[in-house]
Amino acid sequence: MNQDDRQPSGRLLKAPENFLDADGVRRVFAEAKDGRRGFLRQAFVAAGAAGALGGAARVAAAPVSGDGDPAILELPEHSKGLGQAVVTDGYGKPSKYEANVQRRQSPGLTQTAQASVSFAPLQSLFGIVTPSGLHFERHHQGWWDIDPSKHRLMVNGSDPGLLKKPLVLGMDELMRLPSVSRFHFIECGANTGMEWGNVAVPTVQYSHGMLSCSEFTGVPLRVVLDMAGVDYKKARYVLAEGADGSSMTRTIPMEMVESGEVLLAYGQNGEMLRPENGYPLRLVVPGVQGVSWVKYLRRIEVGDQPWATKDEAIHYVDLMPGGLHRQYTSIQECKSVVTTPSGGQVLLDKGFYNISGLAWSGRGRIQRVDVSVDGGRNWRSARLEGTPLPKCLTRFNLDWVWDGKPALIQSRAMDETGFVQPAMRQLREVRGTRSIYHNNAIQTWLVQEDGEVKNVQLS
Ligand SMILES: Nc1nc2c(c(=O)[nH]1)N[C@H]1C(S)=C(S)[C@@H](COP(=O)(O)O)O[C@H]1N2
Numbered sequence: 001m002n003q004d005d006r007q008p009s010g011r012l013l014k015a016p017e018n019f020l021d022a023d024g025v026r027r028v029f030a031e032a033k034d035g036r037r038g039f040l041r042q043a044f045v046a047a048g049a050a051g052a053l054g055g056a057a058r059v060a061a062a063p064v065s066g067d068g069d070p071a072i073l074e075l076p077e078h079s080k081g082l083g084q085a086v087v088t089d090g091y092g093k094p095s096k097y098e099a100n101v102q103r104r105q106s107p108g109l110t111q112t113a114q115a116s117v118s119f120a121p122l123q124s125l126f127g128i129v130t131p132s133g134l135h136f137e138r139h140h141q142g143w144w145d146i147d148p149s150k151h152r153l154m155v156n157g158s159d160p161g162l163l164k165k166p167l168v169l170g171m172d173e174l175m176r177l178p179s180v181s182r183f184h185f186i187e188c189g190a191n192t193g194m195e196w197g198n199v200a201v202p203t204v205q206y207s208h209g210m211l212s213c214s215e216f217t218g219v220p221l222r223v224v225l226d227m228a229g230v231d232y233k234k235a236r237y238v239l240a241e242g243a244d245g246s247s248m249t250r251t252i253p254m255e256m257v258e259s260g261e262v263l264l265a266y267g268q269n270g271e272m273l274r275p276e277n278g279y280p281l282r283l284v285v286p287g288v289q290g291v292s293w294v295k296y297l298r299r300i301e302v303g304d305q306p307w308a309t310k311d312e313a314i315h316y317v318d319l320m321p322g323g324l325h326r327q328y329t330s331i332q333e334c335k336s337v338v339t340t341p342s343g344g345q346v347l348l349d350k351g352f353y354n355i356s357g358l359a360w361s362g363r364g365r366i367q368r369v370d371v372s373v374d375g376g377r378n379w380r381s382a383r384l385e386g387t388p389l390p391k392c393l394t395r396f397n398l399d400w401v402w403d404g405k406p407a408l409i410q411s412r413a414m415d416e417t418g419f420v421q422p423a424m425r426q427l428r429e430v431r432g433t434r435s436i437y438h439n440n441a442i443q444t445w446l447v448q449e450d451g452e453v454k455n456v457q458l459s
């Protein structure tokens with residue numbers, strides 16, 4: 001790892017990325033298989049990280065003394081000369097000093113020629129919005145950049161009696177309809193899935209990065225179903241179908257559509273959707289796991305019963321301890337994670353830090369987030385940034401003075417229904433150990449005496 005791979009020196013925390021080499025990955029899995037994770041079942045070995053972080057990260061003086069640097073009196077080049085002309089030659093880009101902030105493939109997943117998941121760098125983000133170029137990606141059959149002038153949405157019924165008039169709409173027609181803009185999170189049902197298997201991926205990017213939040217713009221699906229004259233007494237479900245090769249089809253209960261929440265979205269963070277995220281049209285199903293947010297949306301069918309498609313009967317099911325599969329567990333339950341400090345980062349020195357993180361619930365607003373620095377023995381309430389929005393990320397912060405001793409940092413969210421995020425142990429009691437999806441357990445980060453932060457699970 002070279003200097004350029006690190007965060008700019010102005011930050012309190014260094015976030016080495018991609019520092020897990022092939023040997024490191026093998027070791028993670030070997031240890032996980034061996035079950036060699038003791039009280040703090042710490043699977044990750046920071047292969048190669050120590051050298052690169054070494055002195056550089058720790059020579060910094062007390063982080064916020066503000067005692068100053070005499071160089072402030074010397075005028076740098078950029079204060080004396082003429083800067084560059086306006087950026088008219090294309091789409092604006094981040095500073096070259098931020099080149100380390102990238103979507104990444106997880107070292108915990110099998111590496112294939114055509115990768116199908118990229119994770120958002122949660123450790124580098126502020127507030128609640130995920131910049132579109134950093135939004136996580138999950139493609140079951142690759143992504144496409146579809147010509148919007150040729151894209152069509154069809155609305156039909158499983159039985160002709162369920163609606164008056166099947167429709168076929170072009171993007172230009174859809175975009176003439178009344179629209180709304182709303183902030184919502186999207187989380188893949190498999191987010192944090194590795195932790196079920198006791199495999200501690202090194203950073204929050206890999207443990208929680210199948211999570212993003214955008215302002216989506218589009219037409220409520222209800223508007224279009226009204227146009228088609230749907231008989232809501234009989235048509236209690238809709239099936240959404242994508243135009244890519246994955247035959248992605250998911251059943252959505254009509255109550256969600258009738259509430260006006262489900263959107264035929266074309267906008268994301270003030271511009272058209274990115275191709276990776278379903279350009280030119282995707283379904284937005286607030287609170288529901290990512291798989292139902294069908295991209296390249298080409299068809300909506302209304303029906304009177306669920307379809308039990310492959311992505312609802314075989315995939316995205318939860319294997320329970322008794323051997324039963326739980327189906328249609330679509331809603332992403334209340335969850336939170338501390339993003340700073342988090343795995344792979346290094347605290348420069350003892351003293352003041354702002355513990356910061358994200359909380360969300362598929363059932364509504366976040367009501368409260370508590371933070372512990374001693375593995376859950378004592379809790380303090382965090383400050384929530386702004387007014388929490390329903391089915392949206394909420395940023396929380398907490399003042400912390402680190403005494404230089406090992407700390408176990410956790411966050412525990414509660415939503416407006418009163419649901420409290422469970423400990424991993426509590427979740428395993430109900431769900432067993434053989435799940436892949438829907439892990440909303442409390443995450444623990446160990447801050448070591450040397451300042452390094454590690455992903456651990458408390459048994
Ligand atoms: N057409 C289509 N829609 C899709 C998928 C897909 O592969 N094809 N993947 C789904 C899954 S599993 C998730 S988690 C989300 C991911 O959305 P994103 O790639 O915009 O992050 O899209 C969903 N919609």
Ligand SMILES: [Mo]
Nearest residue numbers: 188189290291
């Ligand atoms: Mo997903």
